[in-house]
Amino acid sequence: MVFVSIMSSLKIVSYKQDMLSKSCLKLERNTLNIKRLVFLLFLWMFSISFYAAEPSLRDKIGQMLIIGFHGKSIDKNSPITVSINQENIGGVILFDFNMQSQTFDKNIESPLQVKLLNQQLQRITQEANESRHRPNLPLLISVDYEGGQVNRLHQRYGFPEIQSPKIIGKTSLDDANDSARLMAQTLHSTGFNLDFFPNLDVDVNPENPIIGNLERSFSPDPEVVTQYAQLYSHQFLVNQIECAYKHFPGHGSSVADSHLGFVDVTDTWSEQELIPFLQLFSQPKHCHMVMVAHIVNRKLDITGVPATLSSSIINGLLRHDLQFDGVVITDDxxxxxxxxxxxxxxxxxxxxxxxxxxLIFGNQLVDKLQDPKELVDIIEKKVRSGEIPEQRINEAYKRIVKMKQSLIY
Known part of the structure; x- marks a missing residue:
């Protein structure tokens, strides 16, 4: 009887084990099916996201524009909001002084106001990207923040006092590094992600009306310029601020101001003005942007066109000879x-x-503000006609995306 009882118990256990095994097998199959379903769903969602995010030609062109605008706050009806939504502009530039009204009331009033404005700009950009199925790229919010006389974030608005590059270039490297860190932290805390600085112009002509006279160069020695500019590059990048080396191929020897008219440095420029660019490009980490000057230099382009319009200077010297593969941006x-x-x-x-x-259109030096739509229309028309190769737009877009992604990760 005991044997029969044991056998009965064993049969029950065996039956339960068999049922458990079948249940486990069924569960395993169900789990596998769920995993397959999740994987297929992921692939479907990824493909939808990928193709929805594929930008149009107009969206790529829009990313090539940095636009200035009026206003210390914005809403859904503001022209700059419309430009972000409809033209997918790549960035904005903020100013304190309004050239049209000759008053200090354009975009900058205080650190808190600027922070809120920049948050508005990024929120509008993110919402536009989501609603229009664009890649989730941040807006470049830029400023000319050099210290000294070129200083949009001035102490009069409550920002820290920053000395000019010329004064900084005479201080110790430790003091310069502290100043660079303070600038980077100020930019980061108020929502900027691009500063058109450091200046690599060598102070060849101290009477230069736009560089030397405004104390915008670190030094007449290109090696010193390199040393100090490298400190700023480092501090900006570790604080997630993109930076631009300017003004290529060197504005330090000029005797005139390109804001006001034609500037020719053919007789005053020398190759030593390229040294800071060459040395900084060779560093493992450097700014991903170079600003090209509106200066004529027949030593580099015998046709006499400004550097901004010169393939010899940009494609030849900057891209090919100096091996710079970052974003090239114009001055205004x-x-x-x-x-x-x-x-x-x-x-x-x-x-x-x-x-x-x-391209920068600061909307400071004109009476009628430049509408970004007109710019996109013109460039698109030139691409459709073959006057601008579409490959040129694609190259520019890829570089812009790469730089913007460095700000995200």
Whole structure:
């Protein structure tokens, strides 16, 4: 009887084990099916996201533009909001002084106000990206923040006092590093992600009205310029601030101001002005942007076109010889050195074909604000007609995306 009882118990256990095994097998199959379903769902969602995010030609062109605007706050009806939504502009530039009204009331009032404005700009950009199924790229929010006389984030608005590059270049490297860190932290805390600085111009002509006279160069020694500029590059990048070396191929020897008209440095420029660019490009980490100057230099381009429009200077010297593969940006295209000598369509075509990736329209030096839609329309028309190769737009877009991604990760 005991044996029968044991056998019965064993049969029950065996039956339960068999049922458990079948249940486990069924569960395993169900789990596998669920995993397959999740994987297929992931692939479907990824493919939808990928193809939805594929930018149009107009969206790529829009990313090439940095635009200035009026206002210390914005809403859904503001022109700059419309430009972000409809034209997918790549960035904005903020100013304190309003050239039209000759008053200090354009975009900057206080650290808190600027922070809120920049948060608004990024929120509008993110919402536009989501609603229009664009890649989730941040807006470049830029400023000319050098210290000294070129200082949009001035102490009069409550920002820290920053000395000019010329004064900084005479201090110790430790003091300069502290100043660079303070600038980077100020930019980061108020929502900027791009500063058009450090200046690599060598102080060849101390009476230069736009560089030497304004104390915008670190030194007349290119090695010193390199040392100090490297400190700023490092502090900006570790604080997630992109930076731009300027003004290529060197504005330090000029005797005139390209804001006001034609500037020719052929007789005053020398190759030593390239040394800071060459040395900084060789560093493992450096700024991913170079600003090209509106200066004529027949030593580098015998045709006499400004560097901004010169393939010899941008594609030849900067890209090929110096091996720079970051974003090339213009100085303000509304400066008289360009605006007074070239029509808008010609200037856009020549600059993009010369190798420019981004163009600044600061809307400071004109009475009528430049509408980004007109710029996108012109560039698109030139691409459709073959006057600007579409490959040139694609190259520019890829560089812009790569730089913006470095700000995210």
């Amino acid at each position: 295209m509304q400066m008289k050195a360009i605006a007074d000598y070239y029509g808008l369509e010609t200037a856009l075509t020549l600059s993009i074909n010369a190798g420019v990736d981004m």
